Amino acid sequence: MPSRAAALAQASTTALDALLASYAPLPGVPDELIGADGRPRPAWLPLLRGLAGLAPAELEARFSVASRQVRDMGMSYRSPGDERERQWSLSPLPVIVSPEEWRAIAAGIEQRAELMEALLADLYGEGRLCAEGTLPAAAIAGSPDFLRPLVGVAPPGGRYLPIYAADLGRGPDGRWWVIGDRAQAPSGAGYALQNRLVLGRAYPNSFEALHVERLASFFAALRDGLKGLAGRAEPRIGLLTPGLYSETYSEQAFLARYLGFLLVEGDDLIVRDGAVQVRTIAGLKRVDVLWRRLDSDFVDPLELNAASRLGVPGLVQALREGRVAVANMPGAGVLEAPALMSFLPALCRRLTGRDLLIPNIATWWCGQPRERGEVLERLDHLAIRAAHGETVPGFPGRASVLGADLGATERRALREAIAARGIDYVGQEVVRLSTTPVWEEGRLVPRPFVLRVFAARTPDGWQVMPGGFCRIAGAPDARAVSMGQGARSADVWVTGRGPVAAATLLPPAGRVPIRRIAGHLPSRTADNLFWLGRYLERAEATLRVVRALSASRAESGSGEVRTVRSLRGLLVAWGAAPAEPAAAILLRAVSSRQAHGSALSLAGEVGRVASTLRERLSPDTFGLVVALRAGLDAGEEDQPDRAVLAERTERALEIVAALSGLSQENMNRAAGWHFADMGRRVERGINTLRVARTLAAGEAAADDLDALLELTDSGITYRSRYLAGLSGPPVIDLVVLDPYNPRSVAFQAAAVERHLAGLPALREDGVLERPRRLAAALATDLATRDADEIYARLMLALEQRFMALADAVARRYFPHGPDAARPEKLAGLA
Secondary structure, three states: OOOHHHHHHHHHHHHHHHHHOOOOOOOOOOEOOEOOOOOEOHHHHHHHHHHHOOOHHHHHHHHHHHHHHHHHOOOEEOOOOOOOOEEOOEOOOOEEEOHHHHHHHHHHHHHHHHHHHHHHHHHOOOOHHHHOOOOOHHHHHOOOOOOHHHOOOOOOOOOOOOEEEEEEEEOOOOOEEEEEEEOOOOOOHHHHHHHHHHHHHHOHHHHHHOOOOOOHHHHHHHHHHHHOOOOOOOOOEEEEOOOOOOOOHHHHHHHHHHHOOEEEOHHHEEEEOOEEEEEEOOEEEEOOEEEEOOOHHHOOOOOOOOOOOOOOOOHHHHHHOOOOEEEOOOOHHHHHOHHHHOOHHHHHHHHHOOOOOOOEOOEEEOOOHHHHHHHHHOHHHEEEEEOOOOOOOOOOOOOEEEHHHOOHHHHHHHHHHHHHOHHHEEEEEOOOOOEEEEEEOOEEEEEEEEEEEEEEEEOOEEEEOOOOEEEEOOOOOOOOOOOOOOOEEEOEEEOOOOOOOOOOOOOOOOOOOOOOOOOOOEHHHHHHHHHHHHHHHHHHHHHHHHHHHHHHHHHHOOOOOHHHHHHHHHHHHOOOOOOOOHHHHHHHHHHOOOOOOOHHHHHHHHHHHHHOOOOOOOHHHHHHHHHHHHHHOOOHHHOOOHHHHHHHHHHHHHHHHHHHHHHHHHOOOOHHHHHHHHHHHHHHHHHHHHHHHHHOOOOOOHHHHHHHHHHOOOHHHHHHHOOOOOOHHHHHHHHHHOOOOOOOHHHHHHHHHHHHHOOOOOOOOOOOOHHHHHHHHHHHHHHOOOHHHOOHHHHHHHHHHHHHHHHHHHHHHOOOHHHHOOOOOOOOOO
């Protein structure tokens, strides 16, 4: 009789065989799971055995957890032309690479990165390669990414290419080939780390058993390399983003938060006195290094693309003067031109004395007679790409065309175009990518993939990320992969032979001086935090009115009393819904996509602003923001009954309360918190005055006063103080003037005054700046009023003073254009 251990081993083997039974690699295509001998590669077995030991329901549950983590982390991307971001698509299975194979990949990437650095130094320096004929000048000058104004500009810090990446595919012979170089502004490193965070939690046992290499050491090296470009010990580093509508904005925000960099847009920066400065609430502050994530020609509208609204006027001049370092240097995108790939083997031998360790896919630039003739002769067997650019000339929207797939008319037109202007075209071997397993419909299936590998230049040389950013095609016959329809990403596990040392971004103990400041807050970030608070408060006010209106209708029966009319009027005035009967207005006020003041629209504004603040918001906070909109976006067409609508409203209010609690308990009491909370206080003061003016002005009925107390969450306090029932003056005192009620108008004014007192001043003459003067006067006025003095016209005047205060805060702390170039000290002061 077999032992229990033997029985378990047999059961495990049987389950593994069942998992692999339906997996069939594509004919003639290398596969990452199944080796040339038809057996699973050893590196995959610990993971597959773990999966095989799970019941189908448990396996799907684990995959669902991973998907939920992707959503909660806010991982997303935006395809060109998309108005809304898409949730990141992550395969629940990693790509596993053995340590021996990875060493060869890393060596090839290091060599290629060094070659690319030397190429840029020559192209923007002495230009010997073109002068001696090794590299045809037309192959470089024809590229729109070759920036003539940067020729002769030495990179501050001495490095043109601090960050490099290459896209790899495994060819039919089993070797890795470089499909494309990424030197412009390589994306994907942040996604690679986020993928690791998700799958590392999904398979902790397999992760440890395979001794997977950690990624933190690479990011520490990347950060050290960028710091080394600056001319001072504690530099200020900014990640220059195209903005919220960038395809990879969520990745950029994640990297800024993870590495501790400022996330800045071009409008946040200004060149003053030859240096790049960031607009902050404390004035202009120097930026030493910019990690750019926008294309080179957009970085400076003065010397490069005049149509750019994303860059910084004068940035190129600041580079010339050595006052700022930019990674990668503008103009590095010339290395991505397919035309250059045909010369890289010879260039590598010329510059390094060695052959490429990882070869390119075979490429022929048609700007040379012999190569052009070969491409025309072999047209049916090659892929044709643009020599410079993203689409093939004459084939709009197509990154490549296969000669064999063209009709007679298209083929003739292409041949004539290549013959007439060959410098615009390259021919390349058709790439058929190797496959890796993915999970689809309850089974493993092979899908083609591309592996992007990153290298960072450090003071000690190049360091390659032990892993990478993997993109998997949605169809089995893909020849190239982008994060488009049907594609997904995957984590990349580089296995080790023994336990892997823990990696961290933290420096050794005792090397970092203690600080208790949070850095300088960029003006745009302060603006967004201020409006995050305002939109959250508006959403809460709308939801509270919906709840109160629903309760008032239930109590009033079929008739419409004054309180119902007043609450309905508030929703109409706030733009939450059109003027309709109360029964119809409730649903519109909660879930209308057209009404700008509906709870759903306001939740959308909260999400939009929060998206610009991802580097400053915790994952818990961002997850609640996503949940807020998702809970309200049930659509107007579903026509829920009163109970369902009430449940939806209550859930949204709970989320808003949770967001408020996170802000109060988890946000550091630095400038960012001041603006987020100040936005809520200003908006609460405005909304409370509007509600009080609507419900308590004149001869207010008991129902009106009761609704006012409910909307301001003050009913319990009132009833604990007054046993005589509802009366106008005591209600007004509690809601408007009581300094101890956190919902009163006076409390909001005093809170705003305290917030402004905690912010830096630009003046050194002791004179209060305008926002502080307005806040102090408003708080004092409310502190010295009696309830009998509060009437509708005065409440309107107080409301307008809150609005004027908000405008003054905006003009002082969120200036744009020339007004943002503010002095930090008064002229003439010592």
